[in-house]
Amino acid sequence: MVTIQDVAKAAGVSPMTVSHVINHHPHVKNETRERVLRAIDELGYRVNVAARNLRTGRTGTIGLAVPEVDRPYYGQLAAEIIAAAAGHGLKVAIEQTGASREGELAALALSRNRLYDGLILSTVGLGPADTDLLKVDHPVVILGERIFDGPVDHVAMPNVAGARAATAHLIERGCRRVALVDGLRRGEVDVSSLRYDGYREALDAAGLPFDPRLVAPIERLTMEHGAAAARRLAGSGAEFDGVFCVTDTVAIGVLRGLADSGLSVPRDVKVIGFDNVAEGAYLVPSLSSIDPDHALMAGTAVGFLAERIAEKGKKGARGPAAREFIGDFSLVARESTGA
Amino acid sequence: MVTIQDVAKAAGVSPMTVSHVINHHPHVKNETRERVLRAIDELGYRVNVAARNLRTGRTGTIGLAVPEVDRPYYGQLAAEIIAAAAGHGLKVAIEQTGASREGELAALALSRNRLYDGLILSTVGLGPADTDLLKVDHPVVILGERIFDGPVDHVAMPNVAGARAATAHLIERGCRRVALVDGLRRGEVDVSSLRYDGYREALDAAGLPFDPRLVAPIERLTMEHGAAAARRLAGSGAEFDGVFCVTDTVAIGVLRGLADSGLSVPRDVKVIGFDNVAEGAYLVPSLSSIDPDHALMAGTAVGFLAERIAEKGKKGARGPAAREFIGDFSLVARESTGA
């Protein structure tokens, strides 16, 4: 392995000068710089990142922990985060938590290992009871739900308002019996509970009765469970003319399940999702959805984290208390709601 | 920051003993171990991975460089790789190459930085001309196309055979004028060229004429371009009753484009894709596809890499020459081809 010393010897300078060149420090004579660069090239030198990390205490990398990378939503989120991080000169390493509390705690511990300068944790499993576990001494930003008023910065979706708008949209389009396919509600600030609240609010506002038979809870927010829920609804005998799906992934399954049940969208039933994943625009019928401003949320999360990382550099300065950011959204009306 | 020294002092042992405990070495008295563990807990000690990496020269992490994480195929591939790597005690860090030659070269350089013990590179941009650039002194496995007979292990899809089977399937289902939506062909061993070859072979085998007007090349393998290609085909006046799409992502776009053109699938036109992404089963109509054995390919790629990493540990032993593995596939017939 070629070290900075080897390069220094070959270029006839000290290791420090080589270091200066590598790190683009200004005070190096042009001629010297070129001599060093030539030596680097000839010897095939590469910095040893581990050594640099040890010395500087920084890695230039942030961790992004998401439930599962193979769900479209998280893949697209990851892409946004990577783009935002690049703007701060940060790289992103992706972790999977398996949508479990244990996985999320493991991701927190990893970060503590100083592998990353900070962590963006997309929570699904952690709840209010875990607030204390977030009191770690390294930068963390929570992206998602289930922890409010925690000790760390938090970027959340406009869950209640978005769900209300989605449901109201169905009602506007003429639906009178709107079903809901959502995940397990823990009665806390999890995604399903919040979107459920929005759904209820919209019904109330329109003076429509709430019918528990029209709520189809599923265990995991997957296409498979969405399809099964739709078939269950269709087979239950309960009449419905609209479905609000807690996520687009679930909605894709619901569209399939409705087709399996011989129901036509949007003629018999109108459907709307949440997340506005890229696939939605290409489905037949194309999927109406709530579009949280993903880029803004990703940018805010990375921004918060970058600030916290910078804070740690300065001694003493504690920086602002835990911040909360709730994104904005827009409604995208497509064929599945008759657009 | 709490170091191993602090723990040693608190537990009344030497740093080495703490190290032994952390690394689960067997020769530590039970009582000592517990004393150390208690100290670790009380002080909140966490290993400094950078220091360990520097010392051992290993990181326990492999890199996975894919074109874009937000395409379903790569998200699902990443999930398979992560699962396979976990079986070898390896973690995975995901890089994006942006589907460009430069991005792929950058990923190679990063790995060289010793951030990772090895790299799985999903190539799209690198070509035969870049063979020499792969002659790096750290473990690399190529997953994908465009480099055969390179200096490194290579795991490839059954591109030609799969494409032939897909096209033959359309013909079996009664199609006589099969269109092809593929990417840019560079006349080399890129995905589009190989699958094009398979398409041609199937036409020849069935005694069907090749009509260049039925080939719709697109610049990027996205849903957007797929939809545009389908509309172009439909508007061209050229008759066709089947479409083989070079990937499922493209096929999703094609299904949309056909719907936009007033064509019904599978009645007017039958459609088949390649990759068998999870979404395909839930589309309406569900998408027929070629299913490469993703898990086997991921497992093989990780296995190759793990062996190469182990080799580097032993001095001298060179290990086998570059290996080549071409996966198997099966055809999944769904509604889009009339199943």
Next chain:
DNA sequence: ATGAAAGCGCTAACAC
């Protein structure tokens, strides 16, 4: 503009 000294936190190799 360049360099010397020191040490980041850990573990391999070897004692005992």
Next chain:
DNA sequence: GTGTTAGCGCTTTCAT
């Protein structure tokens, strides 16, 4: 079963 020594490759600090 436990401890000593040494040093991985780099950069911070301070000098010149």
